[in-house]
Structures are given as C-alpha cells and as structure tokens.
Amino acid sequence: xxxxxxxxxxxxxxxxxxxxxxxxxxxxxxxxxxxxxxxxxxxxxxxxxxxxxxxxxxxxxxxxxxxxxxxxxxxxxxxxxxxxxxxxxxxxxxxxxxxxxxxxxxxxxxxxxxxxxxxxxxxxxxxxxxxxxxxxxxxxxxxxxxxxxxxxxxxxxxxxxxxxxxxxxxxxxxxxxxxxxxxxxxxxxxxxxxxxxxxxxxxxxxxxxxxxxxxxxxxxxxxxxxxxxxxxxxxxxxxxxxxxxxxxxxxxxxxxxxxxxxxxxxxxxxxxxxxxxxxxxxxxxxxxxxxxxxxxxxxxxxxxxxxxxxxxxxxxxxxxxxxxxx
Amino acid sequence: xxxxxxxxxxxxxxxxxxxxxxxxxxxxxxxxxxxxxxxxxxxxxxxxxxxxxxxxxxxxxxxxxxxxxxxxxxxxxxxxxxxxxxxxxxxxxxxxxxxxxxxxxxxxxxxxxxxxxxxxxxxxxxxxxxxxxxxxxxxxxxxxxxxxxxxxxxxxxxxxxxxxxxxxxxxxxxxxxxxxxxxxxxxxxxxxxxxxxxxxxxxxxxxxxxxxxxxxxxxxxxxxxxxxxxxxxxxxxxxxxxxxxxxxxxxxxxxxxxxxxxxxxxxxxxxxxxxxxxxxxxxxxxxxxxxxxxxxxxxxxxxxxxxxxxxxxxxxxxxxxxxxxxxxxxxxxxxxxxxxxxxxxxxxxxxxxxxxxxxxxxxxxxxxxxxxxxxxxxxxxxxxxxxxxxxxxxxxxxxxxxxxxxxxxxxxxxxxxxxxxxxxxxxxxxxxxxxxxxxxxxxxxxxxxxxxxxxxxxxxxxxxxxxxxxxxxxxxxxxxxxxxxxxxxxxxxxxx
Ligand code: SF4
Ligand code: SF4
Numbered sequence: 001x002x003x004x005x006x007x008x009x010x011x012x013x014x015x016x017x018x019x020x021x022x023x024x025x026x027x028x029x030x031x032x033x034x035x036x037x038x039x040x041x042x043x044x045x046x047x048x049x050x051x052x053x054x055x056x057x058x059x060x061x062x063x064x065x066x067x068x069x070x071x072x073x074x075x076x077x078x079x080x081x082x083x084x085x086x087x088x089x090x091x092x093x094x095x096x097x098x099x100x101x102x103x104x105x106x107x108x109x110x111x112x113x114x115x116x117x118x119x120x121x122x123x124x125x126x127x128x129x130x131x132x133x134x135x136x137x138x139x140x141x142x143x144x145x146x147x148x149x150x151x152x153x154x155x156x157x158x159x160x161x162x163x164x165x166x167x168x169x170x171x172x173x174x175x176x177x178x179x180x181x182x183x184x185x186x187x188x189x190x191x192x193x194x195x196x197x198x199x200x201x202x203x204x205x206x207x208x209x210x211x212x213x214x215x216x217x218x219x220x221x222x223x224x225x226x227x228x229x230x231x232x233x234x235x236x237x238x239x240x241x242x243x244x245x246x247x248x249x250x251x252x253x254x255x256x257x258x259x260x261x262x263x264x265x266x267x268x269x270x271x272x273x274x275x276x277x278x279x280x281x282x283x284x285x286x287x288x289x290x291x292x293x294x295x296x297x298x299x300x301x302x303x304x305x306x307x308x309x310x311x312x313x314x315x316x317x318x319x320x321x322x323x324x325x326x
Numbered sequence: 327x328x329x330x331x332x333x334x335x336x337x338x339x340x341x342x343x344x345x346x347x348x349x350x351x352x353x354x355x356x357x358x359x360x361x362x363x364x365x366x367x368x369x370x371x372x373x374x375x376x377x378x379x380x381x382x383x384x385x386x387x388x389x390x391x392x393x394x395x396x397x398x399x400x401x402x403x404x405x406x407x408x409x410x411x412x413x414x415x416x417x418x419x420x421x422x423x424x425x426x427x428x429x430x431x432x433x434x435x436x437x438x439x440x441x442x443x444x445x446x447x448x449x450x451x452x453x454x455x456x457x458x459x460x461x462x463x464x465x466x467x468x469x470x471x472x473x474x475x476x477x478x479x480x481x482x483x484x485x486x487x488x489x490x491x492x493x494x495x496x497x498x499x500x501x502x503x504x505x506x507x508x509x510x511x512x513x514x515x516x517x518x519x520x521x522x523x524x525x526x527x528x529x530x531x532x533x534x535x536x537x538x539x540x541x542x543x544x545x546x547x548x549x550x551x552x553x554x555x556x557x558x559x560x561x562x563x564x565x566x567x568x569x570x571x572x573x574x575x576x577x578x579x580x581x582x583x584x585x586x587x588x589x590x591x592x593x594x595x596x597x598x599x600x601x602x603x604x605x606x607x608x609x610x611x612x613x614x615x616x617x618x619x620x621x622x623x624x625x626x627x628x629x630x631x632x633x634x635x636x637x638x639x640x641x642x643x644x645x646x647x648x649x650x651x652x653x654x655x656x657x658x659x660x661x662x663x664x665x666x667x668x669x670x671x672x673x674x675x676x677x678x679x680x681x682x683x684x685x686x687x688x689x690x691x692x693x694x695x696x697x698x699x700x701x702x703x704x705x706x707x708x709x710x711x712x713x714x715x716x717x718x719x720x721x722x723x724x725x726x727x728x729x730x731x732x733x734x735x736x737x738x739x740x741x742x743x744x745x746x747x748x749x750x751x752x753x754x755x756x757x758x759x760x761x762x763x764x765x766x767x768x769x770x771x772x773x774x775x776x777x778x779x780x781x782x783x784x785x786x787x788x789x790x791x792x793x794x795x796x797x798x799x800x801x802x803x804x805x806x807x808x809x810x811x812x813x814x815x816x817x818x819x820x821x822x
Binding site for chain 2 (some may be wrong): 013014015016017019020021024070071100104106107112114115116120121123124127128133136138140142145165166221222223224226227253256257262264302303305310
C-alpha cells in the first residue's frame with residue numbers, strides 16, 4: 001500500500017469551492033484512490049499539521065494547493081507543503097492569481113477591519129482582532145492578518161498552475177488522467193511552470209455566440225439590458241464581457257446562459273497584463289476614431305479596477321495599491 | 327490553570343480552534359471557540375457595481391454559493407427598488423430548491439445521519455456514508471448519489487455552473503427554461519419527493535423506533551433554550567427564498583416578524599478581540615454572554631429554528647411530517663439540538679414538493695425574465711434562508727449603483743454563540759473534578775457540532791472518513807500531557 005505515491009490537497013484562504021469541484025469529479029475519485037496514498041487532505045480525511053511536519057522532505061509526489069495567502073498561517077502551510085512535495089500545483093484562482101478576495105489589495109488592513117468590525121450592526125466600535133489577547137484564564141492567539149493577499153507563487157516556488165474559480169470538474173478529471181498516465185510511464189509531464197487543465201486560447205474561442213465584427217457606441221450594464229440577444233456576442237451588444245482576455249477551459253459557461261464572462265480562468269496564454277489586454281479588446285469594438293469620443297464611451301465602464309482586475313489583481317503588475325501596503 | 331486545546335484540525339488552524347480552561351478544582355472554568363480567519367468581503371466589495379454582487383459574493387462560500395447569489399440578487403432588487411418579473415422570482419426559487427435538495431441530502435446521509443443509522447457508539451470508521459450503505463443496503467448509496475446529482479443538475483441548468491452560478495441580476499435572471507428542461511426538472515422533482523419520503527421513513531424506523539436514540543435526542547446535554555429565527559411566508563409557513571424573518575422566544579412565543587429592510591432593529595453583533603468573527607444576537611433582548619434563556623439575546627438559525635419559528639410548512643406532505651415532528655417531540659418549540667437532523671428531512675421534503683410546484687407552474691417557461699430598473703439606486707437589504715441559517719446582505723450605493731458600504735450577516739455566523747455554548751456544555755458534562763478527559767468528550771463535542779452543520783461538513787462525504795478533532799491536554803507548565811483525536815467535521819463558520 002505505502003509504495004503508492006502520496007497525494008495531498010490543502011486549502012489556504014479559500015471559499016471551499018475548489019474542494020467541492022474536486023469532490024464533484026465523481027468516480028474519478030476512485031482512480032485517485034487506486035493510484036495514490038492520500039497523505040493529507042483536510043476536507044476528506046484525518047490529518048494534522050504535525051503529521052505533515054514529520055514527513056520526509058519531498059515525500060509527497062503531488063500537492064494541489066488552493067486558496068490565497070491572506071494570513072501568516074496560510075504562508076506557513078505554503079512553505080511546509082513546498083518542502084514536502086515534489087510537484088506543487090497552484091490550484092484555482094485564489095492560489096494562482098488572488099481571485100476576488102485579492103481585491104482587498106486596494107484597501108489597507110485597517111480599512112478591511114473597520115468594514116468588518118465597525119459595521120452598522122456591531123454593538124461596540126473600535127474593537128480589532130488581537131494577535132495575542134489576555135483573557136482571565138490565559139492567552140489566546142490569532143494568526144497575523146497580512147497587509148496584502150499574495151498568490152502561492154509569490155510565497156514559494158510553484159511547478160504548475162491550474163486556473164478557474166473553481167476549476168471545472170472535467171478539467172480536473174483530465175489532469176488526474178494525465179498524472180496517472182505519467183505514473184504508468186504512458187505520458188510525460190509538461191514543462192515546469194506550465195498552465196494545466198485549461199486551453200491555450202481565449203474564452204471567445206470556445207463561445208458559441210456569433211460575432212459580426214459589429215461596433216458599439218455605448219456600454220450597457222447587464223441589468224440595464226431589457227432583452228439579451230441569445231445568439232449575438234455579448235460584447236457586440238455593449239455588455240462588457242471578459243472573454244477576449246480570459247483563458248479558455250471552462251467551455252464558455254457564463255456567456256452560454258446570458259451572463260458575461262467574469263474572467264475566472266485568468267489571463268489567456270502569453271498575456272502579461274490582463275487589464276491591458278482586455279482594454280485593447282474592448283477598445284476594438286468601439287465604433288469611433290475620435291479619441292474624445294472613445295474616452296467618453298470608456299467612461300461608461302463604472303468600475304475599471306474591478307472589471308479589469310476582478311480575479312487577478314494580486315498577481316497583476318499592479319499587485320496592490322499604495323493604500324494597502326502603507 | 328490547565329488548558330485543553332481542541333483543534334478541529336487543519337482547517338482548524340485555518341478555521342476554528344477550541345480552548346478549554348480548567349480551574350484549580352479541575353472543573354471547566356471557561357471555553358473559547360476562535361475563528362482565526364477573515365477575508366474582508368465587506369471592504370473589497372466597496373467600489374464594485376451592485377449587479378455584480380451575485381457573482382462576487384458567491385466566492386464567500388463554495389459550499390453554499392447559491393445562497394449568497396440569491397441574497398445578493400435580492401439586495402440588488404431592493405437597491406434599485408425593482409420587482410423582478412414573476413417568472414424570474416420563480417426561476418430563482420426553483421434553482422434554490424435544487425440547491426437545498428442536494429445540500430440537505432448530503433448532510434443527512436454523509437454527516438448527521440451516520441451517527442444515528444450506525445449508532446453513536448459504532449466505531450468511527452463505520453460512521454460514514456459507506457457504513458450507512460453497508461447497513462441499509464447498496465441501493466441506498468445509488469439513491470443518495472442520484473439525489474445529489476439531480477439537485478446539481480437543476481442548479482447548473484438555471485445558474486450556468488455547478489459551483490458559483492451567474493444568472494441572477496437586479497430585476498430578474500438572464501436564463502429561462504425550455505419546455506424540455508422543465509420536463510426534466512419535473513421528473514427529477516417527483517423522484518425527489520419519493521426520496522425525501524423514503525428518508526423520513528428511514529429516520530422513523532431507525533431512530534424514532536429506538537428508545538435509546540429517543541432518549542439521546544431528548545436528553546439534556548444537547549438542549550439549549552434559546553430564541554429561534556427563520557423566514558416565513560404570509561401564512562407563517564417556512565420559506566427559504568422570500569418573506570419576513572420570524573423570531574420566537576424560548577417559550578415559543580412569536581416576538582415579531584421583520585421585513586429584510588428592518589433587520590437592524592432586530593439584530594446586533596457582539597465583537598470580541600480574540601476572534602475574527604462576530605456574535606449576532608437579538609438587539610432588544612441584549613447580549614448577556616454565552617447563555618440561554620428568555621433574557622439572553624442568543625438565537626439559533628438552523629432547520630430546527632426554522633420549524634420552531636414558523637406555524638407550518640407550505641406543502642401538504644411536509645406539513646404532515648411537521649405535525650408528526652412536534653407531536654412526537656412534545657410540542658413547540660423543540661430545544662433539543664439533535665432533533666435538527668429530523669427537521670432537516672422535513673425541509674428536504676418541502677424542497678422537493680416546492681420544486682415540483684414550481685416546475686409545473688405554467689409561468690416557469692415564460693420569457694419575461696427581467697424588469698429593467700428605473701429608479702435611482704440607494705440602499706437595500708436581501709435575505710434568504712441559507713441551509714445553515716438566515717443570510718442577510720445589506721448594500722448602500724451611490725446614484726450609479728456603485729457600492730459604498732456593505733454589511734453581511736452570514737449563515738452559520740448566526741449560530742456562533744449557540745455553538746460556543748454547546749461546546750461548553752459538552753465540556754462541562756464530561757470534565758469534572760479529576761475526571762479523565764476521554765474520547766467521550768470528543769464524541770459529545772462532535773455530535774454537538776454536527777447538529778448545527780457548521781459549513782464544510784457537506785464537503786466531506788465523497789470519501790470515507792471525516793475531519794478529526796484533536797484535543798491537547800496541557801499541564802500548568804504548558805507541557806503536553808496527552809493528545810486525543812477523533813474524527814469530526816470541522817467547525818468552519820461562514821467567515822467572510
Ligand atoms: S466577448 Fe464574450 S460573448 Fe463575445 S464571443 Fe467572447 S466570450 Fe463570447
Ligand atoms: S465564462 Fe469566464 S467567468 Fe464564466 S466560468 Fe468561464 S472563465 Fe469563468
């Protein structure tokens with residue numbers, strides 16, 4: 001039994017959707033079980049930090065790490081699992097690019113605390129979590145809340161990236177198949193640093209909507225559109241869709257049900273700055289050559305930071321605002 | 327002072343830690359249940375357009391994203407003062423029933439149920455879904471998988487994705503239902519009613535037919551006389567998607583019902599510096615610490631609470647089961663936390679019946695999916711019942727509908743104080759003057775936790791085994807004297 005290679009999965013600051021996505025792969029879970037010893041997977045089995053600490057270095061073959069690095073505890077686990085794992089996969093949007101919670105990098109720690117603890121329903125204002133606090137019976141400690149959210153690869157060396165919020169189950173299944181083939185000498189691992197479980201193109205390429213190279217004169221917010229055309233490209237209906245800058249892999253699920261791509265699969269292949277790529281795509285559908293007019297139309301985009309960096313702020317060149325790091 | 331630290335494991339160190347302090351006599355002096363994590367949604371949603379909130383706040387929780395999706399959409403409706411089309415409301419509710427069906431099934435068969443089906447004294451290794459299958463028969467495993475799959479299918483059909491749906495917006499939805507899809511959902515729903523009835527029968531046979539379990543359920547250790555909360559319709563029947571929030575006191579007397587917009591008249595949150603999570607309580611009753619009774623503002627929000635806070639169920643078969651529930655357990659309210667598992671099955675039946683009602687509503691295939699908001703956006707509150715408690719989203723926006731402030735009171739958070747109390751009670755009953763802390767403590771704490779279904783439990787079902795609970799016993803010098811461990815599903819509260 002113990003000759004089987006070891007598998008681990010861990011969640012740092014996450015919503016748990018990545019774990020659910022893995023559990024949703026159905027009977028493929030049995031393939032994982034047949035080919036691996038599950039050495040550490042808190043959501044599914046007994047495990048303690050201590051057990052991991054006692055494992056020899058590099059004794060886990062494959063670790064899927066999801067969740068962002070929000071507090072010191074997350075950072076500690078990232079380092080520990082890096083040390084114990086041969087292959088460390090940055091799994092899902094939080095670990096890979098910061099995801100929606102990465103938007104906290106536009107705010108200072110105090111602003112985050114004030115919103116949480118001085119809210120309209122709080123009975124006492126000004127109380128903040130204390131990392132070490134004396135209660136009558138002794139000292140209670142909490143992990144330090146870092147000033148910014150970091151991605152896994154900003155804390156440790158990462159071997160592969162698997163995008164998606166969460167990664168779709170069919171993609172997870174395909175990656176598991178590949179790894180099993182590698183174990184049996186039937187396939188080779190992709191080069192270190194590769195993106196796995198996704199495509200090399202954009203969501204638009206998977207999208208079933210029709211593009212007519214139609215130009216627009218106005219952006220419309222989703223709730224302002226009385227009837228969304230069921231077949232026409234959303235961008236060409238003036239609805240800001242992140243498809244052109246986003247990596248394919250999900251099967252263009254959101255546009256298929258009338259919602260724009262929010263960008264959860266992260267930057268498409270070779271895109272250095274997601275926001276810049278999206279801006280280029282968006283500008284290209286604007287029906288004007290007049291810079292002033294173009295600016296006016298772009299002003300319809302009410303939340304540029306959130307639109308262009310919704311999922312990837314923590315991993316973008318921007319990374320964090322001055323307020324956050326001050 | 328001796329100190330016992332219970333780490334409900336790994337997620338623990340991420341998500342929940344229990345400290346039990348003993349006094350000189352060796353009795354429990356106090357217990358602390360810490361939530362060591364925060365992400366800060368109430369801050370970083372500021373600046374975002376309100377129509378994106380259903381998609382952004384999904385990411386609070388991957389176990390119940392549907393609940394956040396709905397609460398956010400309803401808060402968006404309120405911010406714009408727009409009434410969604412009648413069909414849109416039904417489509418949202420239909421998606422939500424599919425979600426409830428999956429979620430309640432998972433909890434009963436994988437988490438709460440095994441304690442009863444297998445017996446609380448069965449070896450830990452058998453108290454899981456596989457144990458249930460072995461005891462009750464292979465066929466049941468197939469049924470459970472089918473039930474979960476059906477619920478997921480409804481969610482994906484209407485929400486676009488299995489996890490983190492994306493179709494609800496202020497004023498309506500972006501995706502309707504074709505006749506073929508409707509027929510498929512109706513078929514799954516009808517099967518679901520049978521499945522829920524079967525599950526209730528199983529509970530009757532295995533649990534209520536066994537005096538030992540009845541004693542266990544009715545025993546004092548899992549009893550707290552708190553207030554109860556739950557959303558109801560105009561007939562005071564349980565409703566998951568819409569209505570007013572009903573509050574009853576520990577005697578079962580209704581203190582009132584509030585519309586979402588009035589929640590701040592009713593709810594306040596106690597802040598402690600030793601945890602990242604706040605403790606909600608009833609404002610007019612007041613915060614009296616971790617204690618039950620009519621004078622303490624502590625309330626509970628779970629399937630049991632919803633039944634206690636209502637006058638019945640809106641569908642016929644579920645109503646029969648509701649009556650049977652209170653007849654058997656001696657009237658309303660029921661304070662015994664373990665009865666929550668039964669209450670959850672009554673709700674499962676309601677979800678399936680409501681699913682069929684909606685799927686056979688002639689309006690459900692309407693293409694009138696969306697009313698475009700016309701009013702200037704300002705402020706709004708959206709409330710739904712998440713499986714683990716009443717979920718409140720409160721938004722303030724500028725005149726363009728850009729968020730300026732956000733307040734969230736999230737599912738399990740409602741139960742933070744009652745869970746803390748249950749932990750303390752379990753600890754006190756097991757640790758007495760020189761009594762050896764043994765595995766019994768872990769069992770008791772585990773069962774106390776499970777009744778609340780703290781979030782994340784539902785994820786553990788696919789593989790055998792659950793989360794371990796670890797108790798470290800330290801002497802006065804802080805040296806570790808002993809370590810006990812036991813599987814438990816983690817006390818992960820819905821942290822924002
Ligand atoms: S912009 Fe959006 S709707 Fe248009 S083709 Fe790309 S993904 Fe599809
Ligand atoms: S369409 Fe965009 S937001 Fe939707 S699942 Fe695919 S990548 Fe994610």
